[in-house]
Amino acid sequence: MLFRGTFVQCPSLGELEIFDDWLIAVDDSGYITHFEPAPSSDLLRRNEPINLPLGTFLLPPFNDLHLHAPQFLYQGNGLDLPLLEWLNQYAFKAEEKLDCDPELARTVYRRLGQRLIKAGTGAVCLFGTLKEETNIILAEEMQSAGIRAFVGKVSMDISSRPSYIEASSSVAIDAAREFGEKLDQTWSIPSSTTSQSRPQLVHPVITPRFVPTCSDELLHGLGALSAEKGWRIQSHMAESSDQVEWVKKERGDDDIHIFEKHNLLTPRTIQAHCTYLSPSSASLASQRTAIAHCPLSNIYFSASRAFCLREALEAQVKVGLxxxxxxxxxxDIMSAMRTAVAVSRVREGERDREGMALQNVDTTSNGKSLAIDWKESLFLATLGGARALGVESGVFKVGAPFDAQQIRLFNSSTRVGAGALDFFEMEIEAGRNQEKYHKQTCITKAMIERWWCIGDERNREAMWVQGIEILGSSP
Structure with missing residues (x-):
């Protein structure tokens, strides 16, 4: 495949690159072989490119580092309780329901895959349920959707509903091993045009739910299993005040020390939330693990604390959304980006407020504003998230997989903005001089910022993962 058009990416925190009239070539295995300015490329002499429509650009897809797949069943409901009560009232019941109903699980997970694609999510780290069969269904539906997915069979042997718990730590460890080995032995995607196969997109991830539901024996066994197999790890750490207090009371220690003791803080680990870690603790954890920043759910379950995002970034933490x-x-990760910026601006406002002392703010921000901007959030959603997941996408470069989403900003003929976007000045100028404005119109940072603020699914026209189109005219 050969594409010609505009490409946008964030190669580093706060940096936005716009490549106007560039060419990208993709081989049969879905990897980028050329990325260069179109006018000077020899490829055009031998190949006819797919010309991206004017008013559109390609951007790496979003990465969602923390999503509970069975909870999609009741998305948009049940946010009225503290975390530990909420788990018993809503989460465990939903997960148990899907474990008892494979047909419902397949329906829910298939729709989840479809929704993720429409939202521009190309890679996702998923919590599943306890039952292997239900998690296999989840893996099958993510594979069918064509999304990069890290699927976790939840492990928990204490402090859960009597009907939704594993019999012992040894049973839980054996179940995690069996599930992971099944996924490792299963899928690669055959190319539709050649006999070559593409890399496996679905992988197992070891998933101790969080410290309150996992005995020391289970945590230790899962740490050893990850070291043996090289599998990724995901969990929750220091999410809410009631969870933190429970762990201190019942285990006499903090999450971070318990995970560290059992070798569960590694370069392969993603810990969600971390809102109740002090900035210095977040720095310690981030030397070895990535953090999934979930600003919207933090508003509900960590209302008195916000994640120390700027401090973590300054400490070279791998952070995604x-x-x-x-x-x-x-x-929608676009909602996560916007919320992350808003929460960070509130933190900066509170720090600047005269006489206000915040217990979770210290000097580790190196004097920088605690607020992040839209470009920084876009980095977290793309390359930052890819690095946290350990995948090579998130940026357009030779050797990287071709993962991309096509975003339309405006109609190339009428110059009318797409979806919720409006570009009034451009419409007026197009009316004055049709000939001039039927030529290439450069996409600017201001246009991309407008899309970032008010764009939605209507602006997303296509998406590719590992070179395969999963959204568009020929998925």
Missing amino acids: GTDIAGGYSL
Whole structure:
């Protein structure tokens, strides 16, 4: 495949690159082989490119680092209780329901895959349920959708509903091993045009739910299993005040020390939330693990504290964004980006307020504003999230997989904005000089910022993962 048009990416925190009239070539295995300015490329002499429509650009897809797949069943409901009560009242019941009804599970997970694609999510780290069969269904539906997915069979052997718990730590460890080995032995995607196969998109991830539901024996066994197999790890850490207090009372320690003791803080680990870690603790954890920042669900379950995002970034933490369905009500990473910026601006406002002392703010921000801007959030959603997941996408470069979403800003003929977007000045100028404005119109940072603020699914026209089109005219 050969594409010609405009490409946008965030190669580093706060940096936005716009490549106007560039060419990208993709081989049969879905990897980028050329990325260069179109006018000077020899490829055009031998190949006819797919010309991206004027008014559109390609951007790496979003990465969702933290999503509870079975909780999609009740997305948008049940955010009225503290975390530990909410788990018993809503989350465990929903998960148990899907474990008892494979047909419902397949319906829910198939729709989840469809929704993720429409929202521009190309890679996702998923919490599943206890039952292997239900998690296999989840993996099958993500594979069918064509999304990069890290699927976790939840492990928990204490402090849950009597009907929704594993019999012992050894049973839970064996079940995690069996599920992971099944996924490892299963899928690669055959190319539709050649005999070559593409890399596996669905992988297992070891998933101790969180410290309150996992005995020390279970945590230790899962840490050893991850080291043996090289599998990724996901969990929750220091999410809410009631959870933190429970762990201190029942285990006499903090989440971070318990995870560290059992070798569950590694370069392969993603810990969600971390709102009740002090900035210095967040720095310690981030030397070895990534953090999934879930700002919308933090508003509901960590209302008195906000994640120390700027401090974590300054400490070189690998940070990406998560939706935390259904603790967060929106499946759209664009909502997570906007909320992350808003929460960070509130933190900066509180720090600047005269006489206000915040217990979770210290000097580790190196004097920088605690607020992030839209470009920084876009980095977290794309390359930042990809790095946290350990995948090579998130940026357009030779050797990387071709993962991309096509965004339309305006109609190339009428110059009318797409979806919720309006570009009045451009419409007026097009009316004055049709000949001039039927030529290439450069996409600007101001246009992209407008899309970031008010764009939605209507602006997303296509998406590719590993070179395969999963949204568009020929998925």
